[in-house]
Amino acid sequence: MADQYARPSQETESVDGRGGRPALPxxxxxxxxxGPVVVxxxxxxxxxxxxxxxxxxxxxxxxxxxxLAVRGAPLxxxxxxxxxALAAARGFDVDEAxxxxxxxxxxxxxxxxxxxxxxxxxxxxxxxxGNRDQANAACLAEARALHExxxxxxxxxxxxxxxxxxxxLPGDNHRILTHCNTGALVSGGEGTAFAVALAAHRGGRLRRxxxxxxxxxxxxxxxxxxxxxxxxxxxxxxxxxxxxxxxxAGEVDAVLIGADRIAADGAVANKVGSYPLAVLARYHHVxxxxxxxxxxxDLDTPxxxxxxxxxxxxxxxxxxxVPRTLAGVEAGTVVPLAxxxxxxYNPAFDVTPPELVTAIVTExxxxxxxxxxxxAELCAKAQPV
Ligand code: MRU
Numbered sequence: 001m002a003d004q005y006a007r008p009s010q011e012t013e014s015v016d017g018r019g020g021r022p023a024l025p026x027x028x029x030x031x032x033x034x035g036p037v038v039v040x041x042x043x044x045x046x047x048x049x050x051x052x053x054x055x056x057x058x059x060x061x062x063x064x065x066x067x068l069a070v071r072g073a074p075l076x077x078x079x080x081x082x083x084x085a086l087a088a089a090r091g092f093d094v095d096e097a098x099x100x101x102x103x104x105x106x107x108x109x110x111x112x113x114x115x116x117x118x119x120x121x122x123x124x125x126x127x128x129x130g131n132r133d134q135a136n137a138a139c140l141a142e143a144r145a146l147h148e149x150x151x152x153x154x155x156x157x158x159x160x161x162x163x164x165x166x167x168x169l170p171g172d173n174h175r176i177l178t179h180c181n182t183g184a185l186v187s188g189g190e191g192t193a194f195a196v197a198l199a200a201h202r203g204g205r206l207r208r209x210x211x212x213x214x215x216x217x218x219x220x221x222x223x224x225x226x227x228x229x230x231x232x233x234x235x236x237x238x239x240x241x242x243x244x245x246x247x248x249a250g251e252v253d254a255v256l257i258g259a260d261r262i263a264a265d266g267a268v269a270n271k272v273g274s275y276p277l278a279v280l281a282r283y284h285h286v287x288x289x290x291x292x293x294x295x296x297x298d299l300d301t302p303x304x305x306x307x308x309x310x311x312x313x314x315x316x317x318x319x320x321x322v323p324r325t326l327a328g329v330e331a332g333t334v335v336p337l338a339x340x341x342x343x344x345y346n347p348a349f350d351v352t353p354p355e356l357v358t359a360i361v362t363e364x365x366x367x368x369x370x371x372x373x374x375x376a377e378l379c380a381k382a383q384p385v
Pocket of ligand 1: 183
Protein backbone atom coordinates (compact mmCIF):
# COMPACT_ATOMS: atom_id res chain seq x y z
CA MET A 1 0.00 0.00 0.00
CA ALA A 2 1.49 3.33 -1.03
CA ASP A 3 2.31 5.50 1.99
CA GLN A 4 0.46 8.68 1.03
CA TYR A 5 -1.84 10.98 2.99
CA ALA A 6 -3.62 14.31 2.48
CA ARG A 7 -3.68 17.43 4.63
CA PRO A 8 -4.74 21.08 4.12
CA SER A 9 -2.17 23.14 2.20
CA GLN A 10 0.18 25.33 4.27
CA GLU A 11 0.61 28.69 2.51
CA THR A 12 4.28 29.03 1.74
CA GLU A 13 6.20 31.94 3.23
CA SER A 14 7.91 32.77 -0.03
CA VAL A 15 6.34 35.28 -2.37
CA ASP A 16 6.75 35.61 -6.09
CA GLY A 17 9.29 38.38 -5.66
CA ARG A 18 7.00 40.96 -7.22
CA GLY A 19 4.66 41.68 -4.35
CA GLY A 20 2.16 39.23 -5.83
CA ARG A 21 0.39 36.23 -4.29
CA PRO A 22 2.53 33.75 -2.35
CA ALA A 23 4.37 31.32 -4.63
CA LEU A 24 2.44 28.09 -5.11
CA PRO A 25 3.78 25.36 -2.78
CA UNK A 26 3.86 22.88 -5.66
CA UNK A 27 6.51 20.48 -4.35
CA UNK A 28 8.87 20.45 -1.39
CA UNK A 29 11.09 18.18 0.66
CA UNK A 30 10.22 18.12 4.35
CA UNK A 31 11.46 16.41 7.49
CA UNK A 32 8.49 14.96 9.40
CA UNK A 33 8.83 13.39 12.88
CA UNK A 34 8.62 9.99 11.12
CA GLY A 35 11.32 10.84 8.60
CA PRO A 36 11.70 12.71 5.31
CA VAL A 37 8.68 13.23 3.05
CA VAL A 38 7.92 14.82 -0.32
CA VAL A 39 4.96 17.19 -0.03
CA UNK A 40 2.91 17.96 -3.15
CA UNK A 41 0.11 20.37 -3.86
CA UNK A 42 -2.55 17.85 -4.93
CA UNK A 43 -3.46 19.07 -8.42
CA UNK A 44 -6.42 16.69 -8.71
CA UNK A 45 -8.21 18.80 -6.08
CA UNK A 46 -7.69 22.19 -7.68
CA UNK A 47 -9.34 24.62 -8.01
CA UNK A 48 -11.88 23.52 -5.37
CA UNK A 49 -9.34 22.91 -2.65
CA UNK A 50 -5.65 23.66 -2.00
CA UNK A 51 -4.65 20.43 -0.28
CA UNK A 52 -1.27 18.83 0.29
CA UNK A 53 -0.44 15.25 -0.50
CA UNK A 54 2.34 13.91 1.69
CA UNK A 55 4.41 11.08 0.19
CA UNK A 56 6.52 9.12 2.66
CA UNK A 57 7.72 6.50 0.17
CA UNK A 58 8.65 6.43 -3.50
CA UNK A 59 5.64 4.19 -4.44
CA UNK A 60 3.34 6.90 -3.06
CA UNK A 61 5.00 9.36 -5.40
CA UNK A 62 4.65 6.93 -8.31
CA UNK A 63 0.95 6.76 -7.52
CA UNK A 64 0.73 10.58 -7.33
CA UNK A 65 2.38 10.80 -10.77
CA UNK A 66 0.00 8.25 -12.31
CA UNK A 67 -3.09 9.96 -10.92
CA LEU A 68 -1.80 13.42 -11.99
CA ALA A 69 -1.70 14.79 -8.45
CA VAL A 70 1.71 15.98 -9.68
CA ARG A 71 2.05 16.52 -13.42
CA GLY A 72 3.52 18.58 -16.28
CA ALA A 73 6.88 17.72 -17.82
CA PRO A 74 9.39 19.85 -15.85
CA LEU A 75 7.69 19.20 -12.52
CA UNK A 76 7.62 15.47 -13.25
CA UNK A 77 11.40 15.64 -13.59
CA UNK A 78 11.69 17.35 -10.21
CA UNK A 79 9.28 14.87 -8.62
CA UNK A 80 11.22 11.95 -10.09
CA UNK A 81 14.47 13.26 -8.60
CA UNK A 82 12.95 13.89 -5.15
CA UNK A 83 11.37 10.43 -5.29
CA UNK A 84 14.76 8.78 -5.73
CA ALA A 85 16.16 10.92 -2.89
CA LEU A 86 13.23 9.81 -0.73
CA ALA A 87 13.90 6.13 -1.43
CA ALA A 88 17.57 6.69 -0.53
CA ALA A 89 16.78 8.58 2.68
CA ARG A 90 14.26 5.95 3.77
CA GLY A 91 16.72 3.13 3.15
CA PHE A 92 14.96 1.56 0.15
CA ASP A 93 16.54 0.19 -3.02
CA VAL A 94 17.48 3.28 -5.02
CA ASP A 95 17.76 1.51 -8.39
CA GLU A 96 14.34 -0.08 -7.97
CA ALA A 97 12.80 3.27 -7.02
CA UNK A 98 14.48 5.04 -9.95
CA UNK A 99 13.08 2.42 -12.37
CA UNK A 100 9.56 2.69 -10.94
CA UNK A 101 9.59 6.49 -11.04
CA UNK A 102 11.11 6.69 -14.53
CA UNK A 103 8.42 4.34 -15.86
CA UNK A 104 5.44 5.90 -14.05
CA UNK A 105 4.41 7.78 -17.23
CA UNK A 106 6.03 7.29 -20.64
CA UNK A 107 5.78 10.51 -22.65
CA UNK A 108 7.35 13.37 -20.66
CA UNK A 109 11.08 12.76 -21.04
CA UNK A 110 11.81 14.96 -18.01
CA UNK A 111 10.45 12.32 -15.62
CA UNK A 112 12.98 9.62 -16.46
CA UNK A 113 15.73 12.22 -16.77
CA UNK A 114 15.06 13.61 -13.28
CA UNK A 115 14.93 10.16 -11.69
CA UNK A 116 18.09 8.98 -13.49
CA UNK A 117 19.95 12.16 -12.61
CA UNK A 118 19.34 11.68 -8.86
CA UNK A 119 20.18 7.97 -9.17
CA UNK A 120 23.46 8.83 -10.92
CA UNK A 121 24.39 11.28 -8.13
CA UNK A 122 23.74 8.57 -5.54
CA UNK A 123 25.83 6.01 -7.39
CA UNK A 124 28.65 8.50 -8.05
CA UNK A 125 28.89 9.33 -4.33
CA UNK A 126 29.17 5.64 -3.45
CA UNK A 127 31.66 5.02 -6.24
CA UNK A 128 33.78 7.87 -4.87
CA UNK A 129 34.03 6.01 -1.55
CA GLY A 130 31.20 7.81 0.27
CA ASN A 131 29.02 6.04 2.82
CA ARG A 132 25.22 5.69 2.56
CA ASP A 133 24.61 8.97 4.39
CA GLN A 134 26.87 10.82 2.00
CA ALA A 135 25.24 9.17 -1.01
CA ASN A 136 21.79 10.09 0.33
CA ALA A 137 22.91 13.69 0.79
CA ALA A 138 24.36 13.81 -2.75
CA CYS A 139 21.10 12.44 -4.15
CA LEU A 140 18.99 15.06 -2.35
CA ALA A 141 21.39 17.83 -3.33
CA GLU A 142 20.98 16.79 -6.97
CA ALA A 143 17.18 16.90 -6.71
CA ARG A 144 17.41 20.36 -5.14
CA ALA A 145 19.79 21.52 -7.88
CA LEU A 146 17.38 20.31 -10.58
CA HIS A 147 14.53 22.14 -8.82
CA GLU A 148 16.53 25.37 -8.72
CA UNK A 149 17.78 25.01 -12.32
CA UNK A 150 14.23 24.60 -13.53
CA UNK A 151 13.21 27.82 -11.79
CA UNK A 152 16.05 29.64 -13.54
CA UNK A 153 15.19 28.07 -16.91
CA UNK A 154 11.62 29.19 -16.52
CA UNK A 155 12.66 32.82 -15.99
CA UNK A 156 14.95 32.69 -19.03
CA UNK A 157 12.27 31.11 -21.23
CA UNK A 158 9.90 33.92 -20.25
CA UNK A 159 12.42 36.53 -21.42
CA UNK A 160 13.16 34.78 -24.73
CA UNK A 161 9.46 34.13 -25.31
CA UNK A 162 8.47 37.73 -24.69
CA UNK A 163 11.16 38.99 -27.09
CA UNK A 164 9.86 36.58 -29.71
CA UNK A 165 6.29 37.82 -29.27
CA UNK A 166 7.52 41.39 -29.64
CA UNK A 167 9.31 40.38 -32.84
CA UNK A 168 6.41 38.44 -34.37
CA LEU A 169 3.37 40.43 -33.28
CA PRO A 170 2.53 44.02 -34.07
CA GLY A 171 1.49 46.33 -31.22
CA ASP A 172 1.37 45.48 -27.54
CA ASN A 173 -2.11 44.06 -27.17
CA HIS A 174 -1.43 40.36 -27.49
CA ARG A 175 -4.24 37.81 -27.53
CA ILE A 176 -2.74 34.42 -26.73
CA LEU A 177 -4.41 31.03 -26.89
CA THR A 178 -2.98 28.30 -24.69
CA HIS A 179 -3.74 24.64 -24.07
CA CYS A 180 -3.39 22.47 -20.96
CA ASN A 181 -1.46 23.91 -18.01
CA THR A 182 2.08 25.22 -18.27
CA GLY A 183 2.44 27.55 -15.27
CA ALA A 184 3.93 27.32 -11.78
CA LEU A 185 2.02 24.07 -11.33
CA VAL A 186 4.42 22.34 -13.75
CA SER A 187 7.66 23.96 -12.75
CA GLY A 188 10.23 25.01 -10.18
CA GLY A 189 9.50 28.55 -11.38
CA GLU A 190 6.60 30.18 -13.20
CA GLY A 191 6.38 27.61 -15.95
CA THR A 192 6.91 27.48 -19.69
CA ALA A 193 4.28 28.88 -22.10
CA PHE A 194 2.29 30.36 -19.21
CA ALA A 195 5.42 32.15 -17.93
CA VAL A 196 5.68 33.92 -21.31
CA ALA A 197 2.03 35.01 -21.13
CA LEU A 198 2.60 36.15 -17.55
CA ALA A 199 5.63 38.19 -18.62
CA ALA A 200 3.48 39.80 -21.33
CA HIS A 201 0.83 40.56 -18.71
CA ARG A 202 3.37 42.13 -16.37
CA GLY A 203 4.72 44.17 -19.28
CA GLY A 204 1.23 45.49 -20.05
CA ARG A 205 1.14 43.61 -23.36
CA LEU A 206 -1.48 40.93 -22.72
CA ARG A 207 -5.00 41.79 -23.85
CA ARG A 208 -6.41 38.30 -23.44
CA UNK A 209 -5.30 34.83 -22.42
CA UNK A 210 -7.61 32.33 -24.09
CA UNK A 211 -7.61 29.15 -22.01
CA UNK A 212 -8.63 25.89 -23.70
CA UNK A 213 -10.50 23.82 -21.09
CA UNK A 214 -8.44 20.74 -22.16
CA UNK A 215 -10.67 17.69 -22.06
CA UNK A 216 -10.82 15.20 -20.52
CA UNK A 217 -9.00 16.18 -17.31
CA UNK A 218 -9.53 19.92 -17.67
CA UNK A 219 -6.00 21.10 -16.93
CA UNK A 220 -6.86 24.37 -18.70
CA UNK A 221 -10.15 25.13 -16.97
CA UNK A 222 -9.09 23.85 -13.55
CA UNK A 223 -5.41 24.77 -13.39
CA UNK A 224 -4.50 27.44 -15.96
CA UNK A 225 -7.58 29.50 -15.13
CA UNK A 226 -6.72 29.10 -11.43
CA UNK A 227 -3.19 30.40 -12.03
CA UNK A 228 -4.37 33.21 -14.33
CA UNK A 229 -6.90 34.32 -11.71
CA UNK A 230 -4.22 34.35 -9.00
CA UNK A 231 -2.19 36.76 -11.14
CA UNK A 232 -5.14 38.95 -12.15
CA UNK A 233 -4.62 38.15 -15.83
CA UNK A 234 -7.41 38.90 -18.35
CA UNK A 235 -8.46 35.35 -19.28
CA UNK A 236 -11.43 33.51 -20.70
CA UNK A 237 -11.99 29.76 -20.75
CA UNK A 238 -13.30 28.11 -23.93
CA UNK A 239 -14.19 24.55 -24.81
CA UNK A 240 -11.50 22.92 -26.94
CA UNK A 241 -14.07 22.72 -29.73
CA UNK A 242 -14.45 26.51 -29.80
CA UNK A 243 -10.83 27.20 -30.72
CA UNK A 244 -11.52 26.92 -34.47
CA UNK A 245 -14.30 29.49 -34.35
CA UNK A 246 -12.11 31.77 -32.23
CA UNK A 247 -9.23 31.65 -34.71
CA UNK A 248 -11.60 32.10 -37.64
CA ALA A 249 -12.96 35.22 -35.95
CA GLY A 250 -9.42 36.67 -35.86
CA GLU A 251 -9.34 36.74 -32.06
CA VAL A 252 -5.96 35.02 -31.58
CA ASP A 253 -2.53 36.56 -32.30
CA ALA A 254 -0.44 33.57 -31.22
CA VAL A 255 -0.84 30.05 -29.87
CA LEU A 256 1.56 29.21 -27.04
CA ILE A 257 1.91 25.72 -25.63
CA GLY A 258 4.41 23.64 -23.64
CA ALA A 259 5.82 20.22 -24.50
CA ASP A 260 6.29 16.82 -22.92
CA ARG A 261 8.93 15.60 -25.35
CA ILE A 262 10.49 17.25 -28.37
CA ALA A 263 12.12 14.90 -30.85
CA ALA A 264 15.46 15.70 -32.50
CA ASP A 265 13.67 16.89 -35.66
CA GLY A 266 11.43 19.31 -33.73
CA ALA A 267 8.27 17.17 -33.55
CA VAL A 268 6.42 18.13 -30.37
CA ALA A 269 4.46 15.80 -28.10
CA ASN A 270 2.12 17.78 -25.88
CA LYS A 271 -1.35 17.48 -24.35
CA VAL A 272 -3.87 15.95 -26.76
CA GLY A 273 -5.51 18.78 -28.67
CA SER A 274 -2.25 20.59 -29.38
CA TYR A 275 -1.91 19.19 -32.92
CA PRO A 276 -5.35 20.41 -34.07
CA LEU A 277 -4.41 23.86 -32.74
CA ALA A 278 -1.23 23.77 -34.83
CA VAL A 279 -3.25 22.92 -37.95
CA LEU A 280 -5.70 25.72 -37.21
CA ALA A 281 -2.90 28.18 -36.50
CA ARG A 282 -1.23 27.41 -39.83
CA TYR A 283 -4.51 27.78 -41.73
CA HIS A 284 -5.17 31.15 -40.07
CA HIS A 285 -1.55 32.41 -40.40
CA VAL A 286 -1.06 32.65 -36.64
CA UNK A 287 2.32 31.77 -35.03
CA UNK A 288 2.34 28.44 -33.20
CA UNK A 289 4.99 28.67 -30.49
CA UNK A 290 6.24 25.91 -28.20
CA UNK A 291 7.96 26.84 -24.94
CA UNK A 292 9.99 24.17 -23.15
CA UNK A 293 13.30 23.77 -21.32
CA UNK A 294 16.10 21.88 -23.09
CA UNK A 295 15.48 19.04 -20.61
CA UNK A 296 12.34 18.35 -22.69
CA UNK A 297 14.31 18.04 -25.94
CA ASP A 298 15.22 14.40 -26.53
CA LEU A 299 17.90 14.12 -29.19
CA ASP A 300 17.78 10.32 -28.82
CA THR A 301 14.23 10.31 -30.19
CA PRO A 302 14.70 10.99 -33.91
CA UNK A 303 11.17 12.03 -34.84
CA UNK A 304 7.54 12.17 -33.78
CA UNK A 305 6.82 8.58 -34.83
CA UNK A 306 9.32 7.40 -32.20
CA UNK A 307 7.55 9.16 -29.32
CA UNK A 308 5.54 6.86 -27.05
CA UNK A 309 2.14 8.44 -26.39
CA UNK A 310 0.54 7.49 -23.08
CA UNK A 311 -2.93 5.95 -23.40
CA UNK A 312 -5.12 6.54 -20.36
CA UNK A 313 -8.23 4.92 -18.92
CA UNK A 314 -11.55 5.16 -20.78
CA UNK A 315 -13.32 6.32 -17.64
CA UNK A 316 -11.49 9.68 -17.80
CA UNK A 317 -13.59 10.34 -20.91
CA UNK A 318 -16.81 8.53 -20.02
CA UNK A 319 -17.22 9.62 -16.38
CA UNK A 320 -16.70 12.65 -14.21
CA UNK A 321 -16.25 12.76 -10.44
CA VAL A 322 -17.95 15.62 -8.55
CA PRO A 323 -15.01 17.62 -7.13
CA ARG A 324 -16.80 18.92 -4.03
CA THR A 325 -20.20 18.48 -2.44
CA LEU A 326 -22.60 20.36 -4.66
CA ALA A 327 -26.39 20.64 -4.39
CA GLY A 328 -26.49 17.65 -2.08
CA VAL A 329 -24.33 15.46 -4.32
CA GLU A 330 -21.41 14.06 -2.27
CA ALA A 331 -17.87 15.00 -3.29
CA GLY A 332 -16.32 12.15 -5.27
CA THR A 333 -19.65 10.89 -6.65
CA VAL A 334 -19.00 9.53 -10.13
CA VAL A 335 -21.42 10.75 -12.80
CA PRO A 336 -21.53 8.86 -16.12
CA LEU A 337 -21.13 11.03 -19.23
CA ALA A 338 -21.66 8.13 -21.64
CA UNK A 339 -23.60 4.87 -21.35
CA UNK A 340 -22.00 2.66 -18.70
CA UNK A 341 -19.48 0.32 -20.36
CA UNK A 342 -18.74 2.64 -23.30
CA UNK A 343 -15.24 2.25 -24.70
CA UNK A 344 -13.17 5.38 -25.32
CA TYR A 345 -10.09 6.59 -27.18
CA ASN A 346 -8.02 8.49 -24.64
CA PRO A 347 -4.46 9.36 -25.67
CA ALA A 348 -2.96 11.81 -23.17
CA PHE A 349 -0.86 13.53 -25.84
CA ASP A 350 -0.59 14.11 -29.57
CA VAL A 351 2.38 14.90 -31.77
CA THR A 352 2.71 18.05 -33.87
CA PRO A 353 5.09 17.75 -36.84
CA PRO A 354 7.91 20.31 -36.93
CA GLU A 355 6.66 21.96 -40.11
CA LEU A 356 3.65 23.29 -38.19
CA VAL A 357 5.78 24.78 -35.40
CA THR A 358 6.81 28.41 -35.87
CA ALA A 359 9.38 28.37 -33.07
CA ILE A 360 10.57 26.43 -30.05
CA VAL A 361 11.56 28.70 -27.17
CA THR A 362 14.02 27.29 -24.63
CA GLU A 363 16.08 28.87 -21.87
CA UNK A 364 19.07 28.74 -24.23
CA UNK A 365 17.36 30.64 -27.03
CA UNK A 366 14.87 30.11 -29.82
CA UNK A 367 14.86 27.49 -32.58
CA UNK A 368 12.96 29.12 -35.43
CA UNK A 369 12.25 27.16 -37.49
CA UNK A 370 12.94 24.08 -35.38
CA UNK A 371 15.31 21.77 -37.23
CA UNK A 372 17.68 18.98 -36.27
CA UNK A 373 20.49 21.53 -36.39
CA UNK A 374 18.84 24.45 -34.55
CA UNK A 375 17.71 22.16 -31.72
CA ALA A 376 21.08 20.42 -31.43
CA GLU A 377 22.75 23.84 -31.17
CA LEU A 378 20.48 24.90 -28.30
CA CYS A 379 21.05 21.63 -26.47
CA ALA A 380 24.81 22.00 -26.87
CA LYS A 381 24.63 25.40 -25.16
CA ALA A 382 22.96 23.94 -22.07
CA GLN A 383 25.20 23.22 -19.10
CA PRO A 384 26.07 19.53 -18.95
CA VAL A 385 24.34 17.83 -16.00
O1 MRU B 1 -0.97 14.99 -18.59
P1 MRU B 1 -0.30 16.24 -18.07
O2 MRU B 1 -1.23 17.14 -17.35
O3 MRU B 1 0.95 15.91 -17.27
O4 MRU B 1 0.16 16.98 -19.37
C1 MRU B 1 0.89 18.16 -19.26
C2 MRU B 1 1.09 18.82 -20.56
O5 MRU B 1 0.79 18.32 -21.60
C3 MRU B 1 1.80 20.13 -20.53
O6 MRU B 1 1.33 20.94 -21.55
C4 MRU B 1 3.27 19.84 -20.74
O7 MRU B 1 3.79 19.01 -19.73
C5 MRU B 1 4.05 21.07 -20.86
S1 MRU B 1 4.22 21.89 -19.32
C6 MRU B 1 5.72 22.48 -19.48
